[in-house]
Amino acid sequence: MKLKIALFGLCTVALSSLSFAGKPVEAPGGKYADDAEQIFRASFREDGPKEWKLRLMQDETMQTCGTYRDNPPRKIGQQLEKANMATIKYPASGKLMGNWKEGEKLAAVGTGGHVGFIQPDPPGRLKGGNCYACHQLAKKEIAYGTIGPSLQHFGKIRGNSPEMVKYAYDKVYNSNAFTACTNMPRFGLHGWLTPEQITHIVAFLIDPESPVNKD
Amino acid sequence: MNNQRRNVLKTGSGAALLSVLAAAGIITPGMALADWNKAAFDAKSMADTLKAMGAGAPADSKDVQVTGPDIAENGAVVPVGVATSLPNVTMVAILIEKNPNALAASFTLPEGTEANIQTRVKMGQTSNIYALVKSDGKFFMATKEIKVTLGGCGG
């Protein structure tokens, strides 16, 4: 009982420090923000493919996150979350649990999608989810990052209810639907991962046979 | 750590010395020594390599040490060392089991040179590293696993 109270206390502290972090600060660049945008755009070669230039464009979420240094006021954050939630699309089959073995491969791949003249990826190279760059997952992989929370035993701890499966799918598809300006990419929105690939990652997280939950 | 390095460089073992012999080539390498052991370096498996080196099936020895980290941040440069307290050592070698060719380097030690050598090797993947030592005409071996991890942004 005492422990429970103590834990509740901890949560309150965490929450209040969050809202504290949301206090208004000057937008990056201050009065030079427009100049900065100009020199940034002027830094790239003119003769690259059009698709490369598109990668420098910002949607509303990107722009707002930059302005608020990744910490938008809650009200604005909620608007962004709502807008991002509306972008989520599902696979034609409607099945959200794929093959965890495929998901395991995607989680480890950090290459794909590099462009430019110095070290581009060969065309058609598999774009991975690169989950281990930021998350702990299967126990056997020791080289994991900590930018995101540990997802070890994701399914074991949270279960495999349809709600949990949908949550995992939605989160990978568009992370900003849940936390505006999170560090996590919006894999589905950008077409970085296909809906089918996302179902494989969902299975890697939730399937009881997946090494995420088994070991 | 880096500061330490500078100190070692600048003071520890004496000023860093570098000298370019203008007339490089006066002294040629490989002087009067046996030619590069092509058969051993071309061999793929551990067994074939040991055979090509005339080492047969060496006995494991607690008196041989392979030094190196348990984990390498990158496989392109893995610091490894071989040391032994065995007597009359005339040769030491470093073998990497899972590389395309197991033998990485071998060293002939004249009398007076200590059986304690450090170098850096490439590892294609996590593998056992073997130290091979020839002492009193007999071969001995020791091993250590070094894990090669994926690093950085992953691309």
Add this chain to the structure above:
Amino acid sequence: MGNPMKIRAANKDGVTEIKALISHEMETGQRKDAAGAVVPAWFITELTAKLGDKIVLAAEFGPSVSKNPYLAFKFKGGAKGDKVVVSWKDNKGDSRTDEAVIN
């Protein structure tokens, strides 16, 4: 004939320690370039270190020694002011010799 080596030689209690850094590609012959063509192997095969006329170490390298090789070893003898000479030869027939004075 490659770039100069960096050799450190220090004597302590009658034992000389040599630490050498060597500038060399150490190309394995397994790597492919951007166009997909195999980059030919190019690596140091033999290296010797001498104190005066006496060989103190003779090494044979394969291509899995790292790029810009590093080597550290110790031998009995040598005195402050003595010269240590290190030479290498690669599989393309290139070679180089540098020297250092023992501290």
Add this chain to the structure above:
Amino acid sequence: MTQVSLKALATVVLAVASIGSTLAQDSKIADELAKYREALADGNPADLFEVKGEGLWLEKRGPKNASLEQCDLGQGPGKLEGAYASLPKYFKDTNKVMDVESRLVHCMMTLQGFTLAEATKQWYSKPGKDSDIEALVTFIGAKSNGMKIKVPATHPEEAKMAKMGEYIFYRRSGPQDFSCSICHGQEGKRIRLQELGNLTTQEGAGFAMKTWPSYRVSQGTVWTMQRRLIDCMRQARWPEPNYLADSIIALETYLQKTATGTVMETPGIKR
């Protein structure tokens, strides 16, 4: 009711226990990585670049057959001590804020007579093709070893550059929604096993900036700060900015300003 909270408690205890073992494993990995890094530190191949860079600095080269000895990197002609640690900086003669590489290229053009294209053709090395700039910058950097980074950005042009760098640091775009801040805006995080400094603090920016230029074992060569930042953008899946682009110099100014006061330990050696 009691049952439910007990179950919740058990879950929490389980989670805490698994965090405990994770931490133990993590600290063992950290120890082994420290061992790996320490073993590399004594014998940094960047020293080979430093020696080569010194030779290039003194060598008479280019159409004007001149050395770089009269190059003014901000401390006066030929004064190298502390120059790297005080860049980027505003230069009156070009009316520009320049970093060590843009200034070096400027000297190669004005003193030695190279064209911009000639001077920057091999700004980074490829296997078998050395880069003079990598060697020269390693040499220039080493002349600031042990000195404090000092980029207060007090000149209005420097202050503007630093602010523009801050803007770019937080700017998100591309198919992964990346900005510099995503990986480098928090304390105590890592990507895979590599620690990521919080570059918005003096400590974090200092930790990052003090060891460049650095020999990268995964690349087999020294990377300059331009190369480092251009590759960050490649990893963000953006196209590459041009060598010496203002956006890179702006980021450098922002980071050096934040890192000001940190003692340089260069050249470094990294994964």
